[in-house]
Amino acid sequence: MLKASVKADFLAKLNAIRALHQLPAVTYSEAEDAQEADSSLMMAVNKQLSHTPPTSWTCYTASGATAAGASNLIGGWGTGLGFDSEDSYLGLWLTEGGSASIGHRRWILNPFLGKTSYGRVAVVLPDGSRASAASMRVFNFTGGVTAPAGLPAYVAYPSGDYPARYFTLSSYLSFSVVAGTTSTFGANANVRYDRATITVTGPGGALAVSDVTSDNEGYGLANNVQWRVAGLQAGVTYTVTITGITGAPRTDYSYTFRVVS
Numbered sequence: 001m002l003k004a005s006v007k008a009d010f011l012a013k014l015n016a017i018r019a020l021h022q023l024p025a026v027t028y029s030e031a032e033d034a035q036e037a038d039s040s041l042m043m044a045v046n047k048q049l050s051h052t053p054p055t056s057w058t059c060y061t062a063s064g065a066t067a068a069g070a071s072n073l074i075g076g077w078g079t080g081l082g083f084d085s086e087d088s089y090l091g092l093w094l095t096e097g098g099s100a101s102i103g104h105r106r107w108i109l110n111p112f113l114g115k116t117s118y119g120r121v122a123v124v125l126p127d128g129s130r131a132s133a134a135s136m137r138v139f140n141f142t143g144g145v146t147a148p149a150g151l152p153a154y155v156a157y158p159s160g161d162y163p164a165r166y167f168t169l170s171s172y173l174s175f176s177v178v179a180g181t182t183s184t185f186g187a188n189a190n191v192r193y194d195r196a197t198i199t200v201t202g203p204g205g206a207l208a209v210s211d212v213t214s215d216n217e218g219y220g221l222a223n224n225v226q227w228r229v230a231g232l233q234a235g236v237t238y239t240v241t242i243t244g245i246t247g248a249p250r251t252d253y254s255y256t257f258r259v260v261s
Contacts, residue, residue, distance in 0.1 A: 001037055002120060010086040010118045010136075014108065017090060020162060021109055021155050024148040029115040031142035036119030036135045038064030039071060043133035044121045047077040067119070070140040072104045075133030077125075086120070087165070089134050094157070095171045100211065102172055102226060103219040107138035109155050109176075110220030112184050114145025138220075147182045153249070154178055155221060156240065158257045164234060167259055172211070173200075173240070174226040177248040189216050190247035191223035200229045201239045207231050234259045 007028060015025040042064045043049050046057045051069050053060060074089050084092075093104035107113065115137070122132035155176045158167045180187030193214035200207045207229050214225040225242070232238070241254040 001033060002118070006086065006120070007033075007118055010090075011116065013087050013090055014116060014136075017094070017108065017166060018113075020166075021157070021159055022152040023109065023111055023155065024150060026113050026116050029117045029137065029141050032067065032117035032137045033119065035063045035067035036071065036117050036137055037121065038119070039067035039073070039135040040075075040119040040121040040133045042068070043073060043075045043135070044077070044123050044131040045125070047075075047125075047131055049073045049075055049133070066140075067135055067137065070137060072107055072136040072138055073133070074104075075131065077129060077131035079129045081130045081132075084132060084134075086118075086134075089120075089136075091165045093136070094166045095168050098168065098170050098172070100172060100213070100226070102174055102224075105157060105174065106176075106220035106224060107136075108220075109157065110138070110184065111151045111155065111178055112145065112147060113138065113220070114148065115141045117141075149181075151178050151181050154253055154255075156255050156257070158259065159255055161258050161260045164259050164261055169232045169234065169259065170228070172226045172228055174224055175240070175242060175253070176221040176224050177245065177253070178221065179223070179248050184218055184220060185222045187247075189218075189222040191216070192246045193223075193225040193242075193244075195246065196225060196242055196244040198225070198227055199241045201241070202231075202233075202236055207238075232259070234261070 117137040120134040157174045177191045212227040237258045243252045
């Protein structure tokens with residue numbers, strides 16, 4: 001099991017990220033600790049990540065498999081690798097390595113997350129290589145979660161002055177409307193971006209927006225639109241305007257962001 005100081009550090013950094021988006025802080029759920037530790041151990045010793053680990057895996061446990069199916073997972077292995085920090089894991093989950101699959105980010109920025117639990121294992125394997133893995137619980141908590149108060153009108157990534165360690169200039173940008181305040185689905189699943197237009201404007205005018213996709217899947221908030229922008233630079237303020245949204249309290253939303261050191 002992790003030291004209390006490690007868990008406290010993870011929770012503090014997670015809540016600091018959520019505060020960047022005006023999202024309510026989450027609490028730490030000790031009830032899932034053993035499951036998250038078991039999940040992380042399986043990922044590390046098998047040098048694979050899976051939300052549905054097979055029973056044939058080394059160190060397989062039903063407890064770890066339960067956590068694997070309800071958690072963000074991350075890991076790395078190889079000769080000469082260092083061991084990552086909690087902050088670097090959070091950064092990798094947010095940026096997704098530039099991938100269009102941004103489910104980890106959406107869970108971290110889920111307005112209704114409410115709780116979390118965290119496990120991390122770092123080992124030196126018999127061949128001398130290193131392996132480390134972490135599991136962050138994002139749903140199916142003992143006792144459930146309570147719908148929070150004071151939610152923002154939307155969740156935009158990035159937004160405001162945003163630390164460069166949590167956003168790379170090649171990352172997908174994303175946006176979700178908080179249309180309902182009681183659950184991830186409900187009114188939130190009725191928001192559509194099929195007819196939406198996204199513009200990103202900097203000091204030199206509009207930048208090229210590409211790779212726009214949207215969905216209503218339940219990776220956290222059940223509406224999401226994402227896109228890439230060519231030519232972003234750190235230290236520059238950009239204005240994002242999204243028009244033509246349907247099923248939301250407003251059709252148009254606008255906000256600014258700047259990537260800072």
